[in-house]
Amino acid sequence: MTEKRELDKRDWIAGLDKGIRIIEAFNDAHPRLTASTAARRTGITRTAARRYLRTLEHLGYVESDGQMFWLTPRVLRLGWSYFDSAKLPRAVQPYLQRIAVALGGATYYAVLDETDVVFVARDGSSQIQNVGFVLGARVSANLAAAGIAMLAYRPKEEVDAWLAGRKxxxxxxxxxxxxxxxxxxxxxxxxxxxxxxxxxLAPSVRGIAVAIRKRDGTMVGSISVSLPMGTETSERAVARSLPYLREAEYALMSAF
Amino acid sequence: MTEKRELDKRDWIAGLDKGIRIIEAFNDAHPRLTASTAARRTGITRTAARRYLRTLEHLGYVESDGQMFWLTPRVLRLGWSYFDSAKLPRAVQPYLQRIAVALGGATYYAVLDETDVVFVARDGSSQIQNVGFVLGARVSANLAAAGIAMLAYRPKEEVDAWLAGRKxxxxxxxxxxxxxxxxxxxxxxxxxxxxxxxxxLAPSVRGIAVAIRKRDGTMVGSISVSLPMGTETSERAVARSLPYLREAEYALMSAF
DNA sequence: TACACTTCGCGCGACTATCGCGCACCCGGA
DNA sequence: TCCGGGTGCGCGATAGTCGCGCGAAGTGTA
Known part of the structure; x- marks a missing residue:
């Protein structure tokens, strides 16, 4: 959460904001949109929404049958730009893999985005049951060990503000x-x-996470492991997991 | 590859195109950009590029230290809009998991985007070696079994056009x-x-894939499994993999 | 130290890209 | 047949966007 510099009005491109809002208007409940519904969901006029949708169609980010519009996998390229450019998710992969093999759970590297924890790297599948996020998945930070570990490194006031007035x-x-x-x-x-x-977040699933910091102490993300609870005690799970997580924590500290 | 309707000039939002080009200007080789370099990479003037970057910063998609700009994980939300809205990647997950467990390889659901195959769902980790794409990854369609399986269902002329003049x-x-x-x-x-x-694409890796079609015959994607070659013959690998892939193929046909 | 080079932030005046109204039209359901 | 929802598109107005050009600040070299 970097301090937002005050934005000069003349540095604001309305068209970009609207276009992005159009893309984000698509979701689970609204996988396909007409120009009109897209307009309603974004607060843009229908005529404008149609123009944006057609521009996106021309760029290959949406397809259309003339009536409905829907996103194409090309939008994944945008997220891919992040994966390509963020070096930490890549540096972290071998550690995740090692931990996943050693502990038999799914391991994640995650970062904070406002109030959400976003899982940006993953390794290991959970054989027992389908616990597991895919890359880019996000949940409210309080629901995942990864989120809690990161919040613990944010200033108290910020955490209080974060907690206040939240459902x-x-x-x-x-x-x-x-x-x-x-x-x-x-x-x-x-x-x-x-x-x-x-x-x-899910029954019978236990998460253990440590925050990853740079040498200067600033927290950049977290590494976590997700384990089925089974009959294992939490002490035992922590005891066998923590050494691996700590090792990755220290190794990644110098990776910066 | 839907037919592009001819785009009326007045339905073109230049600002949206530029903004997206700015986002895609970030990649492996250019994880952090200045306004000037972003301008050069996108063909936009420096002043304009800076305005777009600052708009994206205000929207939370990039961060900046005042000099350099870099993407934040928030851009993953854009890709997430696709995952949320595309029902097939979700419907396919249980099948992938089942196949991964049965065959001991990584399984993927992939779609075509122009000349690339894009992996949009995945399950299973390959214990043996690190073969594996993450979600949203894309490679030229000729390099992955998933891509070949899908190209086989495109009209011959289109494939010829696809092959022509390609490196x-x-x-x-x-x-x-x-x-x-x-x-x-x-x-x-x-x-x-x-x-x-x-x-x-990688040594000692074998891929087997089938195309997924809707009831009306239109191809929508493919399911593939990636296996270490080891000492197993290709016949044997196909024999043990195909029943699972076929089962998923038919099941998903009615999922539509 | 001074110079050359590059970058940045920003103000400004010009222009055209974008806006949204309003109309004609089409389609499906009651 | 009517109604309510959708679409495509022409148009005139406006303000959003443009890029030039300035001064300042940083960096490497003579």
Whole structure:
């Protein structure tokens, strides 16, 4: 969350903002849009929305049957620009792989984007059950060990602001749904130097995460492992996982 | 490759095109850009490029230290819009998982984007070696079994046009580097109903793929499995893989 | 130290790209 | 047959976007 420099009005390209809003108007509930519905969802006039959609169509980012518009896989190129340009996700891959093999779980490298944790690298499949995010997936930071580990390295005031006036949607019976409960998770992570979260997002899944910092101490992301809980105690899971996570943490510190 | 409707000049939003070009100007070789270099890479004037970068910064898609600009993980949201809105990648996930477990390789669901094959869903990690694409990855269609399987379902003329005037960059000693060799791969796939490719992109890796079609016959994507070659014969690999791929093929046909 | 070169931020006046209204039209459902 | 939703498109107005050109700041070299 870098400080936003004040934006001069004359440095604002309205067309770019609108175009991006059009792209993001497509989602699960609205996989295909007409010009009119796209306009309604974005607050743009229908005529303008149509122009943007047709521009995107010409660029190959959307397709259309003349009536409906839908996104093409080409939009993935945009995300790909990030993967290509962000060196950490690449540097981290061998460590993820090693940890995944050693621990038998899915491992992730994740970063914070505002209030969400975004998983930008992954290795290992969870044989037992289908816990697992795909790359680029994002969830509210309080729901994943990766998020808690990173929040523990943000200033207290920021975390408080983050917690204030936030709804915590329960995903399982055990999801922490109060600000205090989430704060406790964060405080625990700060004290211990790692985050341990159980059954917040999915039942019988345990996450363990450590924050990754640069040499100067600034936090850049986190490495986490997702394990089926089974009969293993949390102490045991932490004991066997932490050495690998710590090793990656220190190694990546000098990778910068 | 839908027919492009002729685009009326007045339906063209230059600002959106420029903004997207700015985002795509970031890549492996240019992870961080100044306004000037971004301008050079996109053919936009420096002043304009700076305005677009600052707009993107304000939107949260890039960050800046005042001099350099770099992408943030937020751009992944754009790709995510596609994953959210494309129902097939989601419907396909359980099949991929099942195949991955049964065959012990990495499985992919991929689609065509112009001349590239784009991997949009994945399951399974290859324990043996690090063969594997991440989501959104793209390679020239002739290099992956998934691509060959899909090209086999495109009209011959289109494939010829596709092959004409194309450079085939060798990735291994065995990469097919002539149009005829690639055409033979495609023809084989068309005759057999599945694609088998060996060591085109990486040594000692074998790919087997089938195209996925809707009930009306239109090809929408492909499912493939990537296996280490080891000592297994190609016949044996096909024999044990194909039943799983076929099953997914037929199941997904009705998923539409 | 001074010079040459490159970059940046920014103000400005000019222009054209973009805007949204309004119309005619088409289609499917009641 | 009517109604409500959608589309394509012409048009005139406006303000959003453009790029020049300035001064300042940084970097490498003589």
């Amino acid at each position: 915590f949607v329960p995903y399982t019976q055990h999801t922490a749904t109060t600000a205090d409960a989430v704060r406790e998770n964060i405080d625990n992570a700060r004290v211990r130097g790692y985050a341990l979260l159980e059954q917040q | 085939f960059v060798p990735y291994t000693q065995h990469t097919a580097t002539t149009a005829d060799a690639v055409r033979e791969n495609i023809d084989n796939a068309r005759v057999r109903g599945y694609a088998l490719l060996e060591q085109q």
